Amino acid sequence: MILSKQKPWEEILGYLDGEKSVFLLGCNGCAQASGTGGPEQVTEMKDKLEAEGKKVTGSTVVDFLCEKALVKSRLRGKLEQVKVADSILVMTCGVGVQAVAASVNKVCHPACDTVNLGGSRGEWKGSERCMECGECLLEYTGGICPLTACTKGLISGQCGGASKGKCELNPEKDCGWELIYKRLKAKGQLDMLKKPIPPKNWDRMMPDVSVMATSHWALERTD
Amino acid sequence: MSLQSVLESGKFVVTAEVGPLKGTDTTEIIEAAEVLRGRVDAANVTDQQSSVMRLGSLVVSYLLKQKGLEPVYQMTCRDRNRIALQSDLLSAWVMGIENVLALTGDLPALGDHPQAMAVYDLDSVQLLSVISKLNEGHDMVGNELAGKTGFFPGAVVNPGADTEASFELQLFKMEKKINAGARFFQTQAIYDVDSFAKFMKRVEGFKVPVLAGVIPLKSAGMARFMNKNVAGVFVPDELIKRMEAAENKTQTGIQIAADLMKQLKGVCQGVHIMAIGWEKRVPQILEAAGF
Numbered sequence: 464m465i466l467s468k469q470k471p472w473e474e475i476l477g478y479l480d481g482e483k484s485v486f487l488l489g490c491n492g493c494a495q496a497s498g499t500g501g502p503e504q505v506t507e508m509k510d511k512l513e514a515e516g517k518k519v520t521g522s523t524v525v526d527f528l529c530e531k532a533l534v535k536s537r538l539r540g541k542l543e544q545v546k547v548a549d550s551i552l553v554m555t556c557g558v559g560v561q562a563v564a565a566s567v568n569k570v571c572h573p574a575c576d577t578v579n580l581g582g583s584r585g586e587w588k589g590s591e592r593c594m595e596c597g598e599c600l601l602e603y604t605g606g607i608c609p610l611t612a613c614t615k616g617l618i619s620g621q622c623g624g625a626s627k628g629k630c631e632l633n634p635e636k637d638c639g640w641e642l643i644y645k646r647l648k649a650k651g652q653l654d655m656l657k658k659p660i661p662p663k664n665w666d667r668m669m670p671d672v673s674v675m676a677t678s679h680w681a682l683e684r685t686d
Numbered sequence: 687m688s689l690q691s692v693l694e695s696g697k698f699v700v701t702a703e704v705g706p707l708k709g710t711d712t713t714e715i716i717e718a719a720e721v722l723r724g725r726v727d728a729a730n731v732t733d734q735q736s737s738v739m740r741l742g743s744l745v746v747s748y749l750l751k752q753k754g755l756e757p758v759y760q761m762t763c764r765d766r767n768r769i770a771l772q773s774d775l776l777s778a779w780v781m782g783i784e785n786v787l788a789l790t791g792d793l794p795a796l797g798d799h800p801q802a803m804a805v806y807d808l809d810s811v812q813l814l815s816v817i818s819k820l821n822e823g824h825d826m827v828g829n830e831l832a833g834k835t836g837f838f839p840g841a842v843v844n845p846g847a848d849t850e851a852s853f854e855l856q857l858f859k860m861e862k863k864i865n866a867g868a869r870f871f872q873t874q875a876i877y878d879v880d881s882f883a884k885f886m887k888r889v890e891g892f893k894v895p896v897l898a899g900v901i902p903l904k905s906a907g908m909a910r911f912m913n914k915n916v917a918g919v920f921v922p923d924e925l926i927k928r929m930e931a932a933e934n935k936t937q938t939g940i941q942i943a944a945d946l947m948k949q950l951k952g953v954c955q956g957v958h959i960m961a962i963g964w965e966k967r968v969p970q971i972l973e974a975a976g977f
Contacts, residue, residue, distance in 0.1 A: 615793060615804070619811035620859035622790055623844035623874060625852050626917040632793055644851040656858040659865065662768065662812045662826070 465493040465556040467500070467575040472511070475552070478572040479517060482549035485572075486541075487512075487522035488563060490555035492529070499575045500524075500554030508554065508574070520548040528559030534566045545569060582611045597667030603655045605646030612639025618660045689728040689756055689785050690838040693870060693895050699956030700977060701758060701872070701897055702968050703730045704750065706741035715746055718965040719753040725969045728756040730787060730872070730958070734765060737797025744774055748781045758840065759783045762791025767807040768816070768826060775820055779835040787840045787872065788813040788863075811862045814839055818867035841868035843896070845876070845885035846918035857888060864894055872958040874918040875901040877925060879949040886953050895955035902943035902964055902971060906930040940967065944974035 469475075479485060487505050494500030502524050509519045521544030525537045538545060545551065550570040553560045557577040564571040582592030592611035600618060601608060610616045614632050621640035624631030628641045647653050692699055702722050704715055722729055729750055733743040747757035759778050766774065778786065790810040794802040808816065816826045823834035841863040847853040860871065876882045876898045886896065901919075903909050906929040909921040925942055932938035947957050961968050 615790065615806055615809075617790060617806070617809050619809045619862060621852060621855040623842065623847075623856070624792075624917045626848060628849045628851065631917055632795055638852070640855055641849065641851040644855050648851075653854075653858075656855070657861065659811070659815070659862060662808050665807065 464496065464580075465558065466578040466580055467494055467497045467556045468578055469499050469504070469554070469575050470573070475572070475574055476515065479512075479550070479552070482517070484518040484520050484548045485512065486520050486545050486548035486551045486569075488528065488551055488553045488555075489522070489524035490526075490528040490559050491524050492527040492555075492559075494528070494555035494559065494575065495524075497575075500528075500559075504554060508552070512552075520544045528553065528555045529562050531562045531566045534563055538567065582608070595668065596663065596665075598664055600660065603658055603660060604643045605650060605652060605655070607639065607643045607646055609639060609643060612642055614639070618663065620656065687727070687756075688838065689758065690869070692727045693955065697727075698951055698977075699728075699895070699897060700726045700972065701728045701730060701956065701958045702726045702965065703732060703958070703960045703962075704746065704965060705732045705735055705962070706743065706746045708738070708740045710741065712741070712746075712749060715749060716753060719750050719755045721966045722968060723753060723755045725972060726755075726959070727956075728758050728785060730758040730760055733760040733762045733789070733791070734797070735792075737764065737792045737794045737799070737802075739797070739799055744778055744781070744783075747778065747783050751782050756785070757783055758785040758787050760787045760789060761813065762789045763806055763808050763810065763813055764791030764794065764804055765802075767805055771808060771813060772816060772820065772825055775817060775835060775837070776831075779820075779837065784836065785838045785840060786817060787842065788817065788868070789842060810841060811859065811866050814841060814863055814866035814868050821867075838869055839867050840870040840872060842873065843871050843889075844874045844918040845882055846874055846878075846920055848918070848920075860889060861892065864892055868894065870894060870955075871896045873897070873899045874916075875899040875912070875960065876950065877919070877921045877946065879946065879953060881920075882950070883953045897956040897958040898950045898954050900943050900946055900950075900957050900959045900971075902959070902961060902967070903929050903939040904964070905935055905939075936967075940971050940974055943971050944976075947971070947975040947977065 487508055489500040489505035505522050505524055512519055521541050523537060523541055525533055527533055550572055552572050552574050553563045554574040560573045582594040594610050596610055609618050614630050615622060625638035628638055630636040630638050647655055704718050731743040731746045734740055743760050747759040750757040788810045794800055794804050817837050817839045819826050820835040821837055823831050843860045844856050847856045906926050909926045912919045913921055929938060950957055959968055
């Protein structure tokens with residue numbers, strides 16, 4: 464699941480400056496769940512653009528814009544509408560925009576910003592967050608991740624900014640290190656707080672090079 | 687005389703603080719240095735305090751040194767990665783700076799460039815161990831240095847943490863900082879000497895000198911603001927009322943600070959005066975305290 468939000472209207476209009484017509488592409492996957500690029504938002508976008516005097520040559524909502532084979536097959540029946548448009552406005556996450564831009568020889572404008580999930584994963588709502596740091600510290604912190612529970616991501620202990628158990632940046636948010644302290648205390652593990660934690664190897668947080676390069680699905684293979 | 691030797695002599699130590707301004711005009715800093723020289727044992731130079739972009743603490747520490755005032759170079763982990771931190775430490779040593787105060791640093795969101803990326807590649811504890819390694823002649827990954835440093839590293843602790851968990855966490859972290867090389871501590875501002883004395887009792891066994899923070903009050907409003915917004919600072923009602931009733935607020939603020947310093951003399955190893963704009967009044971405060 465990738466979370467997105469629509470860019471400010473002025474920003475989207477700015478992208479379309481000097482263009483007369485546009486083709487709209489929405490996504491029935493995460494963008495629909497985010498309320499940013501589902502059928503409803505595509506219709507809204509069409510109305511708003513037309514009110515600004517733009518010609519919308521056509522639109523479609525693909526199940527998953529991140530899947531290039533799907534993008535190509537779904538656009539096949541709309542080729543004429545795409546061809547006559549000055550550009551495509553893609554209403555989905557950064558992966559989807561990249562997949563469309565790679566599939567169609569047309570200027571592709573992103574309509575959304577992809578929002579950092581802050582380490583939450585999956586569909587089930589919960590308070591646990593993992594940043595995929597590649598160097599798990601949960602052994603030392605009572606099973607609460609300091610990188611995500613502490614606003615500063617401090618790994619050696621609490622800063623001096625907590626007040627009444629809350630974070631100095633957001634009085635609504637519990638101080639992550641207070642949570643860690645209470646958990647360790649409950650489990651009889653307070654000695655963990657004395658263990659020096661070496662500086663993190665942030666390089667491990669970068670994805671493996673083989674993952675950063677496009678991973679080719681069978682359908683995409685060109686060879 | 688170096689801060690280290692003053693602390694080792696057993697004398698009650700007084701440090702002050704100089705906050706660089708935004709811009710290149712160093713007049714205020716030079717004037718403050720001249721007023722403080724000979725009256726305090728050292729002066730901290732803050733590093734982009736409250737995440738507000740200003741003139742750097744390295745160069746201002748150097749200016750103080752040139753003016754004959756012993757600097758305590760404050761270094762936060764907010765704006766630099768481990769390469770820049772180590773390089774600046776080497777530069778500081780070459781400039782003749784001996785004391786470094788290692789801090790994690792406020793979040794950029796609190797300052798005037800809230801859009802900035804917070805670095806926090808290292809934290810205060812790790813920075814202290816890096817300083818210890820440089821002192822031994824190696825960088826943090828073990829490469830040999832051509833010419834090592836000889837820093838006297840210090841750190842901060844917040845004795846006024848207001849929950850049991852936070853109070854204990856501060857003690858755990860203080861111990862970690864000592865194990866990583868901290869040789870002295872400076873604290874958040876103290877107004878309640880009895881509570882602070884309890885804290886000192888707890889850290890007695892660490893055998894590391896603690897300089898209690900002193901912020902002279904300028905008004906009752908300032909005291910209320912700190913109570914509300916500054917974690918770990920608690921100004922008792924009685925002092926707020928005294929400031930409110932005072933005809934001469936400056937004189938009363940100075941007197942309260944001086945009284946606190948007299949009481950603290952029996953409790954810890956020194957005081958750290960954060961005058962926040964009143965740098966030039968520090969000698970008056972010292973005089974009122976009989977220092």
